[in-house]
Amino acid sequence: MSVLLGNRRFRFFDTTLRDGEQTPGVSLTPVNKLEIAAALSDIGVDVIEAGSAVASEGEREAIRLIADAGLAAECCTYVRALNQDIDCAAEAGADSVHLVVPVSDLHISKKMQKTREEVHAMAMSAVAYAKERGLIVELSGEDASRADQEFLAMLYRDGIESGADRLCFCDTVGVLTPERATEIIPPLCMAPLSIHCHNDLGLALATTLAAFKAGASCSHVTVNGLGERAGNTPFEEVIMSLETLYGYKTGIDTKKIYPLSTLVSRLTGVPFATNKPIVGTMAFTHESGIHAHGLFRDSRTYEPISPESVGRQRRIVLGKHSGSASVKAALTELGYSPNPRQLEEIVKRVKALGDEGRRVSDTDVMAIADAVMLLECKPIISVKQFTVVSGSNILPTASVTMEVNGEEVTGAATGDGPVDAALRVLQQSVASAGDIRLDEYHVEAITGGTDAMVDVTVKLRKDGRTITSRGARTDIIQASVEAVVTGMNRLLRELDEKRRTDTD
């Protein structure tokens, strides 16, 4: 039982397949609609508004498929206050109709070009006809928030007398405030009342919750908040707000929320905003070091609901806001165990990438960790300084100052290009440590753009032993030097150890 909402049972009327499909450009095939309807019924919604039966043959086929699928949810269809629409709904096999009647003077006079009396008469006649055709009737006031509330109340009252089973209040253009909902909804609850909100001003969720508090017993919702213009009240937001903030058990299988959202997004072709509550990519993704550190200790510090409760997983991404806790966690997950000094250097390089305005991927982190950790382990060769000069009408030239086995070495070389010159001077300068051959050189941009992070992989050979090494930097020459020096160090260390083992 909910503390704030009392011991009441709320119902969920999903209109993803009707109002959601009215999102411009969205068009679902009957088979797509059936797939979504099955998922909606499975997650636990009470009513599925499957479409507008009068709209097209495809709509009627979809409604027929859904009505015949033996789903637990009621199969409903939108109808105008017209017998032809009701006939289409009945012939398609719907259980119920969402019978919509314009109720604001604006809609009555301008859109319908009728009087209140004429619209009232159409509504009563349509309700009676739908009942004659054996349909459950949800009598709905369109643009109810801008309507004369006495006229609306009269229409509802007379509609119930004509046989309407349920009522619906449509905030058609999203102008109802939560405060006003609490004033105008209570006198309208003369039969089970649904609230149907639009999100033009971002108030759909708040107004829906206020209407629940004020006496409405059902919420019209759409998955991912799809719908006309800025959409309808998002299903996932209502459910998780009720469950989390009001302690109300909705009966919805919340772990299936994310799979349902992705199914709808895929079939409608409408991606959700990355920061969309509950289902957006960023809803359970964290970069800030302080947040990640807090989350590792207790996830409630920075997550009001757990990702698992909606079928998702937490993601920690790295960037310039990262701290050592999140970098260490990412490295552990990737199989690295850096020492504190290495970790500090990796964090520094991760932040440097972030400072360049880029997202840091796992590949970036691995490349950085490989470079930092291998360099740290094998200090036989180190580069103190190098310079490369290249351009038009100039021979690419590289010069270097290195330390090899504790001795300073300087050198210069030319090459076919700046990378070639840099690698040649490295090979020459380490000659005192042995003849190290560069067998392969491979470069790849691992982030996009001209300022991409480049990943250089090299294969080096000495005394019959071959190793592969990598360097990752935004500067291709630095990445190449890093890959070669890292590899040389590893190769020399391994051969050294082998020699010592053989002697022992």
Ligand SMILES: CC(=O)SCCNC(=O)CCNC(=O)[C@H](O)C(C)(C)COP(=O)(O)OP(=O)(O)OC[C@H]1O[C@@H](n2cnc3c(N)ncnc32)[C@H](O)[C@@H]1OP(=O)(O)O
């Ligand atoms: C707020 C909402 O979401 S309302 C639902 C919106 N959904 C749709 O529009 C569903 C898809 N619509 C369609 O396929 C078509 O518009 C149809 C088949 C319903 C109607 O097509 P047409 O007959 O060509 O009419 P058209 O779309 O040009 O105009 C709508 C007609 O319905 C009338 N109408 C609108 N709402 C209602 C209503 N609730 N009850 C009765 N008549 C209505 C209008 O007055 C207009 O008729 P008129 O030209 O005689 O004044």
Ligand SMILES: CC(=O)C(=O)O
């Ligand atoms: C009927 C409907 O979808 C609306 O008034 O918004």
